[in-house]
Amino acid sequence: MDPTGHIFGVDDLIIAVVIGAALGAASSAARGGNILQGMAMGALGGLCGGLGAWAGSAIGPAWGWQFAGSIVGGAVGGAANSAIMHGNVGLGALTGAIGGAISYGVSALNHELIGNYVENLKELGIGAGVAAAGGAAGGATASAIEGGNVAEGALLGGATGGGGFALLGTPDLIRNQPGQNSGFRVTGGTDADRARADQALADLSQNKDSAEVVRVMKARGVEINIDPNLQNGSYYNGRVTWNPYFHIQANSGTTITPTAVLGHELNHALAPNLGSVLHTIRFGRYNNLEEYRVIAGWERSYLMRQGLAPRTDHGAASWWIER
Numbered sequence: 463m464d465p466t467g468h469i470f471g472v473d474d475l476i477i478a479v480v481i482g483a484a485l486g487a488a489s490s491a492a493r494g495g496n497i498l499q500g501m502a503m504g505a506l507g508g509l510c511g512g513l514g515a516w517a518g519s520a521i522g523p524a525w526g527w528q529f530a531g532s533i534v535g536g537a538v539g540g541a542a543n544s545a546i547m548h549g550n551v552g553l554g555a556l557t558g559a560i561g562g563a564i565s566y567g568v569s570a571l572n573h574e575l576i577g578n579y580v581e582n583l584k585e586l587g588i589g590a591g592v593a594a595a596g597g598a599a600g601g602a603t604a605s606a607i608e609g610g611n612v613a614e615g616a617l618l619g620g621a622t623g624g625g626g627f628a629l630l631g632t633p634d635l636i637r638n639q640p641g642q643n644s645g646f647r648v649t650g651g652t653d654a655d656r657a658r659a660d661q662a663l664a665d666l667s668q669n670k671d672s673a674e675v676v677r678v679m680k681a682r683g684v685e686i687n688i689d690p691n692l693q694n695g696s697y698y699n700g701r702v703t704w705n706p707y708f709h710i711q712a713n714s715g716t717t718i719t720p721t722a723v724l725g726h727e728l729n730h731a732l733a734p735n736l737g738s739v740l741h742t743i744r745f746g747r748y749n750n751l752e753e754y755r756v757i758a759g760w761e762r763s764y765l766m767r768q769g770l771a772p773r774t775d776h777g778a779a780s781w782w783i784e785r
């Protein structure tokens with residue numbers, strides 16, 4: 463478990479849906495019901511659990527909020543499912559709550575073991591194994607609660623959980639294979655400027671979350687283009703434009719260093735398609751949802767690990783270029 467640094471992301475939402483589907487399928491099998499329908503209802507329950515965890519992580523950074531959110535969301539989803547199916551609402555809520563807790567555990571354990579992105583076959587295997595074990599545990603529990611065949615529930619839950627993870631992890635595996643660029647392509651600037659980029663990347667590689675972002679972006683061949691006069695940082699179309707001397711004084715009082723700015727931009731680079739959609743959605747002090755995703759996600763965790771106050775907006779009190 464990673465009690466302080468686990469960020470709830472889209473990948474966790476997907477895991478929650480997969481585990482929910484596994485649970486739903488297993489519990490339908492146990493009752494002798496329609497397995498596909500059970501799977502769909504379970505997926506809906508998992509989605510509720512995932513959204514609950516997301517809401518929990520918005521309340522506070524402590525892992526307990528996310529865990530509680532997963533359980534409450536799962537219970538709400540399970541109760542709603544049962545109400546729709548004219549089943550036992552209390553039992554549905556209980557099964558959903560257990561599913562929410564298991565999804566949280568699977569997602570946190572996988573984050574610890576393999577990080578956010580599947581990079582090799584071994585990681586795909588580990589992730590699928592953890593998801594299968596979680597699905598089996600959930601399936602067995604759901605079957606026991608509903609008086610069905612426990613072994614059958616465990617088998618179906620395990621197969622759905624493991625298979626679902628493999629299905630979702632494989633595109634990551636293919637996409638994250640090291641490409642033409644073994645190292646970062648750092649362009650523009652002087653030798654000294656480019657040495658700053660190497661140093662910033664080395665510094666970012668010191669903590670788990672940003673090390674992973676650096677590793678994955680390197681494998682994907684993202685370019686870092688240096689502009690020592692730019693009063694900002696940006697990401698567009700496979701290229702981060704970065705000033706190794708640009709600092710921001712955040713409204714939270716924290717100084718955002720050039721290294722943190724580079725980490726921020728690499729996080730935009732991480733999800734370019736999602737980012738271009740989120741970018742179009744306005745979101746209060748964060749300007750848009752893509753900035754919220756990066757600032758309240760990776761950046762918050764990165765700054766808090768250093769004991770710094772995270773930003774709560776996309777603004778700045780001031781900024782300067784310091785060579």
Ligand SMILES: [Zn+2]
Binds near residue numbers: 726730753756
């Ligand atoms: Zn940004």
